[in-house]
Amino acid sequence: MGRPDLKSNDSRRALNQPHLKVSLEYVDSILDYLVQSRINMYRMSSDLAPYATHPDMPHFHSMVEDSRYELGALGAKARALDIRLSFHPSQNVVLDTPDPELLRKSVWDSTSRPEMLDLMELGMKPLWWCMLAAPMVILRQPERDE
Template identity: 50%
Template sequence: MRLGFAVKVLGAGGNQTTVDPVSVLKSNDARRWQSEPHVRQSIEYVAEIFHYLYKSDIHMYRMSSDFAPYLTHPDLPQFHHQLTEAASELAELGALARKYDIRLSLHPSQYILLNALDEEVARKSILDLNAQAQILDSMGCGPEAVVVTHVGGVYGEREESLKRFISRYKNLPEATKRRLVVENDDVSFSHSETMKIHEATGCPVIFDNLHHFCLNPEGVSMRDALTAALGTWPESVIPKIHYSSPSTSFDVVETKETGNTGRAKTVQKWKVPPTKAHSDFIDPMEFALFWEAVEGDKRRSFDMMLEAKAKDVALLKLRRDIARQIEFGAMRPIPGF
């Protein structure tokens, strides 16, 4: 099993207990359009990330959806040809990922809605999905490199919204369909509904454990949902799943209140976090129980994308925590972990 994390790299490396903010590695050229950002700069940043991942024995990574800045912006055509302009550099970056055995993925933002009611929103979303797939193609990535998307909005008509996703998916370019996978979410569309999309289109399903915990009206067990999702992937491709722990920390909220003197003052209050919020780290006890629940199944092997706010630091800590349990004899070794 390969473990991975998303986008931001805190860069702790061998420092196991503290993180220096200046060690954070940039993941994309984030300059405003007036400063003429370019994917070439993002390539330089991500190459440094790949070197760091290799040194840290991390072999899966989600690149920023802004890797190629303003690539599909309708009012900034000067950015539309970046992938062609940087073709050789993209190929070199892909070769570096293959050399280091780093599995890559992209996950467009929540504003990418393939099933949108508004045709213009859907059109722009399709352009973005096509561009994300083209990035991975330009890097020469194999079929394990995927573009992850959610179903989108319900818009008061669940079945019609599912049908719109299915219809538009079927009309996507083949190059985009080869990369696209659909993930269950925590608010709108459950695992069972993503399975309906797979049955209608063949689109592979990403299983997300926290989303399944938050939205599972069909009452499908974690193990059964995972097994079903793994079975949607082509036999020649190792599936991947998303794993996270819910936040257990209060959110600090600042509000303005009028005091006894009539003057406004800032007051801090503690707010209970929503269950769907990701924690900074992965709870190792929870992970051990999850693995115990699914490990005995005669299922396919899979890779795991950790969605934790502490990013690579969370991954490295989980590795140490689980290694200790294996050392105690409380868990069997996890291949590739």
């Protein structure tokens, strides 16, 4: 199912300056397809904002804020079309890791998706995984040798 010409995210490599704004244009086209196909739920790519939380690429870190207007417009369109949008955490998010550095990176990586959903003004339903994950981070602190 689907159309092979529809892309889910800007998958260009970092040297080619991929951006969330390009990904949002792709999702806008996907919303049109979903309406035509009478589908009212879409799980967006966890790579929607490429490199937005990459620790070694700070020049990408502001792309969510830089795309505030576009995120709001896409959220308004999704609401008008009654299409529910959500994310899954990326494969790099490991909230039950005993490694404190991986846990720190996982928590940071998890912040961009709720921020995007917030700017889309989609309400709390898409954030269920974030709300479930937060207590795990608090409860599953790595044991420390003292």
